[in-house]
Amino acid sequence: MGRFFLFGILYASVSFALEYQITPKVANGTTAVVSVEEDGRSVCTKVEYKGVNYPLFLKKETTQKYAFIPVSYYEKKSAQEMKLICTENQEEKQYILSFDIVDGEYAKENIHVSNNKVHPKAKKVQQRISSEYKEAMKIYHTHTPYLYIKEPFTLPLDSKITSDFGKARVYNNTLKGYHSGTDFRAQVGTPIDASNAGKVVLVKKRFYSGGTVLIDHGEGIYTCYFHLSKFLVKEGDMVRKNQVIGLSGKSGRVTGPHLHFSARVDGVQVDPLQLIHVMNTTLFKEEKQ
Numbered sequence: 001m002g003r004f005f006l007f008g009i010l011y012a013s014v015s016f017a018l019e020y021q022i023t024p025k026v027a028n029g030t031t032a033v034v035s036v037e038e039d040g041r042s043v044c045t046k047v048e049y050k051g052v053n054y055p056l057f058l059k060k061e062t063t064q065k066y067a068f069i070p071v072s073y074y075e076k077k078s079a080q081e082m083k084l085i086c087t088e089n090q091e092e093k094q095y096i097l098s099f100d101i102v103d104g105e106y107a108k109e110n111i112h113v114s115n116n117k118v119h120p121k122a123k124k125v126q127q128r129i130s131s132e133y134k135e136a137m138k139i140y141h142t143h144t145p146y147l148y149i150k151e152p153f154t155l156p157l158d159s160k161i162t163s164d165f166g167k168a169r170v171y172n173n174t175l176k177g178y179h180s181g182t183d184f185r186a187q188v189g190t191p192i193d194a195s196n197a198g199k200v201v202l203v204k205k206r207f208y209s210g211g212t213v214l215i216d217h218g219e220g221i222y223t224c225y226f227h228l229s230k231f232l233v234k235e236g237d238m239v240r241k242n243q244v245i246g247l248s249g250k251s252g253r254v255t256g257p258h259l260h261f262s263a264r265v266d267g268v269q270v271d272p273l274q275l276i277h278v279m280n281t282t283l284f285k286e287e288k289q
Helices: 123-140 272-283
Strands: 003-007 011-015 024-029 031-037 042-049 052-055 065-070 079-086 089-101 108-111 161-163 167-169 175-177 180-185 189-191 198-206 210-218 219-231 244-248 258-264 268-270
Touching: 031 079, 042 065, 052 065, 065 268, 065 272, 108 268, 123 198, 123 210, 180 244, 198 219, 210 244, 219 272, 258 272, 268 272
Parallel strands: 024 089, 108 167
Antiparallel strands: 003 011, 003 031, 031 065, 042 052, 042 079, 079 089, 161 180, 167 175, 180 258, 189 244, 198 210, 210 219, 219 244, 219 258, 258 268
């Protein structure tokens, strides 16, 4: 009999024959992992969550399939379901997989920057912001159907974390959303590494994120490197894990020099450090940070 596993914050297992044993819990803003061991009579192809289909991929040198499922930061505490889609004897079968979304209990922080970075009124600037957003979202929703990576992810630099993912951001006493990544202390000119192998899909100076590099790692996984002062790669480059892609800086909407490191899964912003953890532990025997 095949087996089904789903884990986010907690690890749980349920039988493939719909005999649910444990309901897992996943925090908003994090990535869940679905892992399926087929039983010989079933072929499972995807997981459906909130109307979005997430394909199952075969883990190299195993018979195990997996899918990374992003849970939006804006999801509220609730009971949820996913559907595991399989084919048995040429007929489609759907298995309902229940789990709970829990509150990530993210903190709040106050930030003071130039007012024109918080409330840009110039039409030209507003058009630029809109254009840059649309360009990035088009990239994030481009799904390379295979992985470029062959080994575990690492952090882009060895430095103190100065701001965690998920903090509610209050700019100049105005709530403007949440911190969409993890900030690392980095003086201007600090070398920044690619967290893993992939294809460089954007190299650009943007209004909010300043000097920006986006890397496609395949299967809908992207890492993002913001506020750079210098680029050492160009769009279309294939980069190696730990290859220096640029130098840190203080460009864009910042209070000082640092690296903002973030990640997207199928277009959804998620905690980059938690994503690295679940990818490393899912795809590789050992996690190396």
